[in-house]
Amino acid sequence: MRGVGEVGGGCHIFNGCGFPAPGLQDFNWKPFFTIGSFGFTKPMLLAILAALVVIVFFWVAFWKPKLVPRGMQNLGEMAILAVRDQILRPSLGRRGDSYLPLLVSLFFFIYIMNVMELIPIFQFPVPSRIGFVWPMVFIVYFLYLYLGFKHQGGWGYFKSMIPPGVPAPIYIILVPVELLRFFVFQPFTLGVRLFGNMFAGHLLLTIFTIATWYLLSLSVGLLYAAGSFFLAIFVFLLETLVTLLQAFIFTTLTATYIASSVEPAH
């Protein structure tokens, strides 16, 4: 585990070395151990931990369900109902309840991975490594493609991408745009948004934390360090919101994509 001083290379304003700006090197972790060419790194450990947290939480909550929920079951039910009422039903209605397990798992898995950024010792958002985002995007992507072909048929699904009422010549002009949007940019933006937000958030937190250490001294630098510390706290509070918001957006968009596959937009 790297401390602030170590990440900053032990640099301080009076050491004569410049500001050790954080960068990509702060997202590359030395493997804990290697098996052949495979290195087991900290983000992998955190992803497994996040999955375990979600599994254990819901397992414990619904191990012995009671008619009148108490304790953990109460909390578990609140969590599930929040996803159902705020994310699933607004897009899919009652008929979409069969997708609730997928959306609940996605939401809490992403949220716990994001929130790792804010927990001391862990302090790294797993989705800031884009490799952890793509598998979730591919699950969603293949699911809505499958549902689209299943519910609307091959031709019907393609036709539903362009709403009716568009003149034939315009239709031809729009086909490349629609195909590229649907098959490439829709999943691309779904993944890159989550990655980008968590990457930028972690970078900001690291910058202000290192700057606080770098500027700290018993002189006017104390004021600058205090300013940087204030900003670090501000970004921390902002990130508590962003972690939740990104999980919410990813899951909401998943629900709307499933909805557009199951029932075409008119």
Place this chain on the structure above:
Amino acid sequence: MSDHGNEAVTRARKQAAAQGRAQGLEIGWTVFSYLLAGMAAYGGIGWLIGRAVHVPLLFPVGMLVGLGISIGYIIHRFGRQQAVERPRKEITGDR
């Protein structure tokens, strides 16, 4: 109005707000995807033709044309409020 009636109205309002949020998110990101897809599709076509006829300028021209097509289509599709509305699911107390 009875307590049950008030509760149903509040729940329906919350559901409508959640529905609006989901729809807003979807439209926002669809528009963004259209802008990228338009530039990439016609930029790609321009690049291919430009490569064949040795006119590199067709690549940026294609991108601009694609951007124009995307913006025009976005205005056509999302400019009018009615065009974006899905068939409304009924908002009742039991949902």
